[in-house]
Amino acid sequence: MSIHVTVWNEFEHEKVDEKVRAIYPDGIHAVIAGYLNGLDGIEAGTATLDQAEHGLTQKTLDSTDVLVWWGHRAHDKVWDDIVERAHERVLDGMGLVALHASLLSKIFRRLMGTRCSLRWRMAGELERLWVIEPHHPIVEGIGEYIELPETEMYGERFDVPDPDKVIFISWFEGGEVFRSGITYTRGNGKIFYFRPGHETLPIYHNEQVLKVIGNACRWAAFGGSREIECFHGGKNIKEPLSPLG
Amino acid sequence: MSIHVTVWNEFEHEKVDEKVRAIYPDGIHAVIAGYLNGLDGIEAGTATLDQAEHGLTQKTLDSTDVLVWWGHRAHDKVWDDIVERAHERVLDGMGLVALHASLLSKIFRRLMGTRCSLRWRMAGELERLWVIEPHHPIVEGIGEYIELPETEMYGERFDVPDPDKVIFISWFEGGEVFRSGITYTRGNGKIFYFRPGHETLPIYHNEQVLKVIGNACRWAAFGGSREIECFHGGKNIKEPLSPLG
Amino acid sequence: MSIHVTVWNEFEHEKVDEKVRAIYPDGIHAVIAGYLNGLDGIEAGTATLDQAEHGLTQKTLDSTDVLVWWGHRAHDKVWDDIVERAHERVLDGMGLVALHASLLSKIFRRLMGTRCSLRWRMAGELERLWVIEPHHPIVEGIGEYIELPETEMYGERFDVPDPDKVIFISWFEGGEVFRSGITYTRGNGKIFYFRPGHETLPIYHNEQVLKVIGNACRWAAFGGSREIECFHGGKNIKEPLSPLG
Amino acid sequence: MSIHVTVWNEFEHEKVDEKVRAIYPDGIHAVIAGYLNGLDGIEAGTATLDQAEHGLTQKTLDSTDVLVWWGHRAHDKVWDDIVERAHERVLDGMGLVALHASLLSKIFRRLMGTRCSLRWRMAGELERLWVIEPHHPIVEGIGEYIELPETEMYGERFDVPDPDKVIFISWFEGGEVFRSGITYTRGNGKIFYFRPGHETLPIYHNEQVLKVIGNACRWAAFGGSREIECFHGGKNIKEPLSPLG
Numbered sequence: 001m002s003i004h005v006t007v008w009n010e011f012e013h014e015k016v017d018e019k020v021r022a023i024y025p026d027g028i029h030a031v032i033a034g035y036l037n038g039l040d041g042i043e044a045g046t047a048t049l050d051q052a053e054h055g056l057t058q059k060t061l062d063s064t065d066v067l068v069w070w071g072h073r074a075h076d077k078v079w080d081d082i083v084e085r086a087h088e089r090v091l092d093g094m095g096l097v098a099l100h101a102s103l104l105s106k107i108f109r110r111l112m113g114t115r116c117s118l119r120w121r122m123a124g125e126l127e128r129l130w131v132i133e134p135h136h137p138i139v140e141g142i143g144e145y146i147e148l149p150e151t152e153m154y155g156e157r158f159d160v161p162d163p164d165k166v167i168f169i170s171w172f173e174g175g176e177v178f179r180s181g182i183t184y185t186r187g188n189g190k191i192f193y194f195r196p197g198h199e200t201l202p203i204y205h206n207e208q209v210l211k212v213i214g215n216a217c218r219w220a221a222f223g224g225s226r227e228i229e230c231f232h233g234g235k236n237i238k239e240p241l242s243p244l245g
Numbered sequence: 246m247s248i249h250v251t252v253w254n255e256f257e258h259e260k261v262d263e264k265v266r267a268i269y270p271d272g273i274h275a276v277i278a279g280y281l282n283g284l285d286g287i288e289a290g291t292a293t294l295d296q297a298e299h300g301l302t303q304k305t306l307d308s309t310d311v312l313v314w315w316g317h318r319a320h321d322k323v324w325d326d327i328v329e330r331a332h333e334r335v336l337d338g339m340g341l342v343a344l345h346a347s348l349l350s351k352i353f354r355r356l357m358g359t360r361c362s363l364r365w366r367m368a369g370e371l372e373r374l375w376v377i378e379p380h381h382p383i384v385e386g387i388g389e390y391i392e393l394p395e396t397e398m399y400g401e402r403f404d405v406p407d408p409d410k411v412i413f414i415s416w417f418e419g420g421e422v423f424r425s426g427i428t429y430t431r432g433n434g435k436i437f438y439f440r441p442g443h444e445t446l447p448i449y450h451n452e453q454v455l456k457v458i459g460n461a462c463r464w465a466a467f468g469g470s471r472e473i474e475c476f477h478g479g480k481n482i483k484e485p486l487s488p489l490g
Numbered sequence: 491m492s493i494h495v496t497v498w499n500e501f502e503h504e505k506v507d508e509k510v511r512a513i514y515p516d517g518i519h520a521v522i523a524g525y526l527n528g529l530d531g532i533e534a535g536t537a538t539l540d541q542a543e544h545g546l547t548q549k550t551l552d553s554t555d556v557l558v559w560w561g562h563r564a565h566d567k568v569w570d571d572i573v574e575r576a577h578e579r580v581l582d583g584m585g586l587v588a589l590h591a592s593l594l595s596k597i598f599r600r601l602m603g604t605r606c607s608l609r610w611r612m613a614g615e616l617e618r619l620w621v622i623e624p625h626h627p628i629v630e631g632i633g634e635y636i637e638l639p640e641t642e643m644y645g646e647r648f649d650v651p652d653p654d655k656v657i658f659i660s661w662f663e664g665g666e667v668f669r670s671g672i673t674y675t676r677g678n679g680k681i682f683y684f685r686p687g688h689e690t691l692p693i694y695h696n697e698q699v700l701k702v703i704g705n706a707c708r709w710a711a712f713g714g715s716r717e718i719e720c721f722h723g724g725k726n727i728k729e730p731l732s733p734l735g
Numbered sequence: 736m737s738i739h740v741t742v743w744n745e746f747e748h749e750k751v752d753e754k755v756r757a758i759y760p761d762g763i764h765a766v767i768a769g770y771l772n773g774l775d776g777i778e779a780g781t782a783t784l785d786q787a788e789h790g791l792t793q794k795t796l797d798s799t800d801v802l803v804w805w806g807h808r809a810h811d812k813v814w815d816d817i818v819e820r821a822h823e824r825v826l827d828g829m830g831l832v833a834l835h836a837s838l839l840s841k842i843f844r845r846l847m848g849t850r851c852s853l854r855w856r857m858a859g860e861l862e863r864l865w866v867i868e869p870h871h872p873i874v875e876g877i878g879e880y881i882e883l884p885e886t887e888m889y890g891e892r893f894d895v896p897d898p899d900k901v902i903f904i905s906w907f908e909g910g911e912v913f914r915s916g917i918t919y920t921r922g923n924g925k926i927f928y929f930r931p932g933h934e935t936l937p938i939y940h941n942e943q944v945l946k947v948i949g950n951a952c953r954w955a956a957f958g959g960s961r962e963i964e965c966f967h968g969g970k971n972i973k974e975p976l977s978p979l980g
Binding site for chain 4: 581602603607611643647649663677722724734
């Protein structure tokens with residue numbers, strides 16, 4: 001039984017910036033979904049901001065096991081009711097893999113409850129992502145670190161809640177560090193934030209970066225109890241399970 | 246230097262229900278603030294839903310170190326912009342002590358990013374709150390457990406993110422358990438959720454319950470670095486701290 | 491590729507106590523291994539205290555993906571060098587599922603670094619294990635709670651480090667609670683402690699208890715990076731990866 | 736009421752290495768204790784390996800609120816029964832501040848249950864310790880980062896259990912990162928590991944490093960419940976607290 005992944009991209013830079021188009025002619029989503037579709041046990045589709053309901057209809061989300069999110073300059077254009085819909089689906093068990101600038105997306109910030117603020121610099125510097133949890137399935141097949149020769153820098157203090165697990169910490173040539181791969185659970189949903197990626201750099205053509213995204217999709221798919229009902233608010237249990245004295 | 250606490254209460258039950266008024270004639274907030282004002286190093290004021298801006302003006306919140314929150318039937322009446330204001334203040338370092346049904350308040354759910362759903366039963370049953378972290382300042386002066394002879398039951402699955410620390414787990418006569426005292430950090434703010442309390446029961450006259458609330462106010466007050474700026478979004482650090490190759 | 495499980499049992503009660511023998515004629519290990527061998531993708535063997543090297547030779551441990559441990563009255567009879575050997579293997583990535591009284595075994599206490607002390611009572615009382623993390627693969631197929639009509643009680647304060655995840659919290663008829671299913675990571679090894687089980691009770695014939703143990707074996711098997719070397723002490727990296735100024 | 740700190744130092748390098756003696760003529764312990772004794776509310780004594788019982792008699796430990804530990808080349812010379820004694824005291828509520836190479840000390844490894852292995856390089860390179868948790872009392876008075884111009888490098892993967900809080904992450908000029916300030920709770924004891932320090936470098940004359948150590952001593956002192964008994968093993972509670980059916 002396959003894992004159904006939907007790769008969402010705001011898909012704006014690729015249309016207006018020739019440099020971006022040269023790297024991702026069909027959009028970042030196409031590259032990532034293409035990679036995922038080459039893996040056993042994953043079927044990936046795509047969705048973009050300019051589609052009806054941003055391509056995230058209730059039907060699409062209901063059949064999505066893991067949502068990959070890429071947003072950067074158009075966070076505010078995402079309708080609140082679509083964010084609400086995606087949020088509900090995560091709490092019900094849909095996985096979320098949030099990439100790069102998606103740390104400031106509405107969906108990620110709503111799940112975190114914090115500002116997710118950070119420091120950044122665009123200077124094309126070297127990044128080295130160190131593996132902190134070698135035991136974790138997200139780093140299956142990855143060595144001690146991933147080296148990216150040219151990246152945008154993201155630096156701490158990254159204002160997020162304590163992660164369940166810090167999988168990667170990045171070193172940047174210019175002097176900063178960043179928790180670049182972190183996991184969370186919210187409701188029944190598993191969440192992985194992964195830093196690499198920038199529209200003007202071929203990061204999503206890097207085999208190791210793609211491998212981590214593929215691993216993360218497998219990890220984030222729901223695997224718990226389907227016997228336990230998810231509900232809102234308070235559920236009144238009138239009869240005690242054990243007798244009162 | 247005193248810790249400034251503001252005890253917020255929706256203050257509705259006390260006005261319409263004679264039984265509640267008999268227990269808390271001046272409101273739950275008055276009882277809690279009264280207790281806190283008897284402690285060394287704490288100065289407590291109050292605020293209620295029916296006041297202008299719910300009593301939570303920017304000025305009041307700016308001078309509040311710890312906000313105690315009690316809401317139950319009027320969560321939806323709290324204006325979103327006041328919730329937003331309180332949320333911002335927590336992220337900037339104001340502590341939050343959320344009591345009883347406040348787990349479904351807007352402010353608590355926004356900070357958690359989850360539904361905070363739970364099971365409940367009103368049958369006046371025995372509750373025993375077991376201390377799970379004896380080392381924690383919130384349980385200073387508390388023994389192995391707190392026993393409350395007559396309470397409303399709250400039961401798991403309580404849909405919240407993994408707490409930083411589980412301080413209390415409750416046992417209920419009717420057969421359920423609940424993580425009744427849990428801590429979080431969000432932004433610079435320290436958060437304590439504490440379950441006991443119901444408007445029709447004299448829970449906030451219980452000395453041990455009050456002691457925990459007092460301890461929690463001391464614990465939740467900001468004590469970290471005032472040298473580090475809190476900001477929104479991304480902060481551009483144009484110059485690298487260390488030279489690029 | 492199968493997961494190789496070794497079920498270790500001190501196997502003492504079964505030999506000297508007729509009541510225990512009536513429930514587990516071939517030993518607790520035989521019942522658990524029998525169940526596991528009926529699952530797809532798991533091959534289970536057994537080992538006992540009275541075997542040479544307690545049945546845990548280097549060769550056996552090297553080919554074990556997950557070690558299930560059951561000890562109760564003979565913790566002190568386990569040789570320290572076998573404990574050391576098992577400890578090393580856990581840090582290298584072997585999973586460990588520690589059952590019931592094994593919380594006071596040498597191997598579990600060494601991994602925890604704490605006393606693992608607890609309260610207990612043998613009165614054959616009702617236990618209800620509430621699921622706290624419905625999303626977790628260990629509870630796949632399990633409902634809101636597991637009810638065991640007759641158990642030994644274990645009560646908090648259970649002196650263990652904060653778990654990665656609290657999967658189950660138990661309610662006991664006599665008034666206590668217990669974190670009955672908890673996960674840890676130590677080195678590359680995944681650890682699950684699971685409370686149910688007592689030699690004089692048919693707990694390991696309960697289908698739900700067995701299901702959880704099977705799920706836990708699947709979860710605890712190593713799935714991370716085999717590219718990253720595990721080593722002791724300090725590893726000298728003489729050459730900097732990036733040039734020094 | 737003062738916090739009683741004992742600063743323990745193996746005190747070997749200072750005796751045999753002129754370069755070390757030039758920086759710490761009376762030993763590293765003397766410098767740290769001297770700083771601490773200048774703070775309000777702290778009284779610091781010292782203890783060293785060459786003293787009877789390494790200066791850590793039962794009486795000394797019983798009156799110590801926080802033990803600061805500095806060891807490097809003589810970990811193996813520390814007697815196991817003194818380690819056991821210190822371990823017991825931590826579990827009973829004594830704080831522990833472990834410095835620099837003490838990550839491989841017996842006491843730290845016993846508390847962690849892991850290898851605490853790491854990568855290292857002695858090349859006198861720049862280190863920048865980024866504050867990850869600005870809200871934490873350990874960083875009171877500290878800015879966004881601490882810069883140390885010349886340090887020994889420690890690099891990930893640092894084989895420790897998930898910390899309660901990651902307070903500092905270090906960036907090293909040569910390309911590595913390290914979780915340089917991490918907190919744990921074990922039993923009733925609070926533990927802080929802090930990386931800076933090397934015998935051939937004047938790190939413990941740095942005002943910010945000292946400030947962090949002072950903050951850590953205040954934080955690590957026990958502040959929880961003295962009403963709850965610490966015990967070993969299982970405590971039999973024969974009578975149920977609530978009646979059995």
